[in-house]
Amino acid sequence: MLTHHSTFHAIQRIDFQPETFVPQDLLWLPHHAQLSRTGKKRQTEHLAGRIAAVYALQTVGEKSVPGIGENREPLWPARIFGSISHCGHTALAIVSRLPVGIDMEEALTDSLAESLADQIVDGPELTYLRANTLPFPLALTLAFSAKESLYKALSAHYPHLLHFYDAAVTHLDAQRITLHVPTIKRTFTLNWYAADAQRIITLYHQP
DSSP states (O other), rough: OOOEEEEETTTEEEEEEGOOOOOOGGGGGGTGGGGGGSSSHHHHHHHHHHHHHHHHHHHHTTOOOOOOOOTSOEOOOOOOEEEEEETTEEEEEEEEEEEEEEEEEOOOOHHHHHHHHHHHHHHHHHHHHSSSSSHHHHHHHHOOOOOOOOHHHHHTOOOTTTTTSSEEEEOOOOOEEEEEEEGGEEEEEEEEEEOOOSEEEEEEOOO
16 A cells, blocks of 8 residues: 655654555554454554554654554554544544554534534534634634644543543643543643644643
8 A cells, every 4th residue: 555654743744545455454453353254444544554654663762553442442562552533535644652642533514513512512602603703613623623622632541532522621722722520520631733634633732
């Protein structure tokens, strides 16, 4: 499968061409047998994600390929935290010695944002996002993505954080988004970036 690697803000990015994928490409993965019965889309995304993960692990002196856990989560080396995300024909990965989470999403359309809003945010959050200076569909996309990133980062220590209502947006500006998690009485600030004209990236990196 043809891929292109790039790096920004310690994030490893792999842009891939799924039409060039052949099943033999999976043999590069030590756990390729676990993917033999999955669809082509899943296989190409997984392969691109693990390629990005290998580049990320090289930055901390590791050479392994993350396996697949019981809940389909990546299995990182001991004392290493990592996160992988896919969107379209792009995969991202980042690793750290501290908890980290990343997510990439295509910006919601106006109609989709209106139909999904109640599933992503509660009443006070919705009021805040509608009044934000950012367009509402973008603000809602960022809320969705930030919660995904944060839950990935916290999953090892707080596996009960599963619902979008478990965290609430308290601040959003042109660079950062802040979430409060009432059950653990903690507040977290994430960075966000425009990946391109249609997609955004949110990143939580424990300071």
